[in-house]
Amino acid sequence: MSAADEKIIRRIYRWDLDKTYLQTEFDSLSDLVRTAFQKAHQKKAVPGAAALIRELKADGDARLCIVSGSPTQMRTVLAEKLKLDGVAFDELVLKDNVRNLLRGRFKALRGQVGYKLPTLLNSRLTAPQDAQEVLFGDDAEADAFVYSLFADMVARRVDEPVVHQVLKAAEVYPDDIDRVMAVWSKIPAADPVRRIFINLDRLTPPAYFQRYGPRVVPIFNYFQAALVLLADGYLKPHQVLHVAVEMVQTAGYNLLTLSNSFQDLMRRGFPLGQVIQSLTEVAQGPGALLNSVRPVPDIIAAFTKRISALGTPPVPPPARDVDYLSLLDDARPRTHKKRR
């Protein structure tokens, strides 16, 4: 394809892998070993994640950048897994822990901020300036913190001394701090990050993430992410239905769990009332995609019932600045002795 034929990249979707895209267990040594030796076909994606990525990339104007803490040695198996799922990525950055070991950088083995933040900034450096970004992480480590800091650094909403303090508290090595600062200074100021989705793998209470403002959206599943992206104009109604159908067909989701997920978002202040109308029109249209789940009238009834069950709709959460210095705990590895 010639450069002229290539579509302009309008959107960048950045994904973490473990516990965000993949259902990975690494809470114990045996989990880690099992994960390390799993073959591509044995790895399981989080329900709906693959379908969501496929739909987000369907228009050909989006870039998928994956940054994962998995070791570089797993590149082949991870790339194969993504291919099996029909997920085409543009970047796949993995952590070079052998190099960290050889350099005696033991803190970098567990550290999230010192690895992910420079990776994100480096990627942004080569990204089209107008491209909007939507980020996907999880609640197992520091994704909400790192992604928010990245977004605010690019938008220049956070000062250099604060970033310095944060990186120091996160035990990033001094030369790496210098590199972060250097890359950051080269990135043109913009405000590209629209949403940060946090997959609640550990079922952290959603209110915990209010400290990061409404840009961070904790989700219990990717149907919820698809609904928010529909409301934001990133997906079309039939694409949301594709995500739902994959979750029903591959992971046992049903009308009850999907409609509960929908209501959960509304109760958290997402104005999704209009979304249901557009979904209804598509669901009733030719092909009636959702008939494979339940008869369409049942589905519509279940969702409208969830809306009518609510009292006064809650107000969407207000925008707020993030006070990173008060959130330093979130920047440390989960098992860090200083983390409360």
Add this chain to the structure above:
Amino acid sequence: MSSSVTPAPLQPVTIAFDVMGSDLGPEEIIRGVAQLTLDTPHINALLVGDGAVIDAALADIRHNAERVSVQHAPEVVTMDEKPAAALDAKPNASVAVAARLVAEGEAEALVSAGNTGACVLSCARYFKLLPGVKRAALATVYPTQAVRGLKGDPFSLILDVGATVDASADDLVAFAVMGSAYARIISKNPAPSVALLSNGTEAQKGPPRVVEAHAKLQQLAGIKFVGNVEGVDIPKGTADVVVCDGFVGNVCLKMLEGVHDTVIELASYAYKEKLLWRAGLAMLSSGFERIKQVTDWEQYGGAPVLGFDRMFIKAHGRSRARAIGNAGKVAAKAVSHQLAAEIQKALPK
């Protein structure tokens, strides 16, 4: 009726929880339900109450939102209100809305820690009595010396403890059948012994309705009727299911609770009074703790109202989260094992 209970596969069950009206406030109920959604993948929860309160509490508690839905109900029946008048004045009270939703099939059972009278009355207004049952019964568990069932359960079941003050002989027979089915399913007791509470063990002892019920129960196949028991037999655990009318049952229950409270007060008096007594109590403390664990009523979650086509568990007004979660589990178990159908099968034709 089958003599043993075959474990049914865990099919999805939705339990409605009346979030309002408990002594400890809605947060305690919500905490219990939140934990339930984490522990039991087959139980879905329908929370009924003040939507804003529920949303605020849920946002701060670890839970699985895929298994929770909320129905806003703007009114509450408080503990000190007269049930009938309160329900008439507040048609959108949480307990009434919850009962209506269960009747409409939005959930399969109801759990409430609110005003008992309002709960029972809501069930009576929205649920249907099973064919062959004329009056519902409120059952409760009581810790006993004897243990029973596959789980070594120390609790016996007493019913009725307040739903039907004046029960006929046929009502008592129906209570016996309902209690037996409940004990079989919930306590995993394949053949629970059932007794009538009276003022003597002989068949002719007691008021005419008890004597008549005794005769009818002796003829009834499918339950293990062991005759009459006296009040003293309740804490001994002579029978697994003790049947009486709501007036007697309620007096009994309150007396047993009074004895329990008095013993606690005496122990606390002894603890303060003499150093020697205090030392003695301290030496016994591990034994007391063990007894407390074994007789922990919270594991049962609450008292079932039996006789309706839908299950209702009345949790204690002071129920903590654990008790609420367990009430949900008991309700789900009763639904999964089709308690209503089991009762109906065993009723005299």
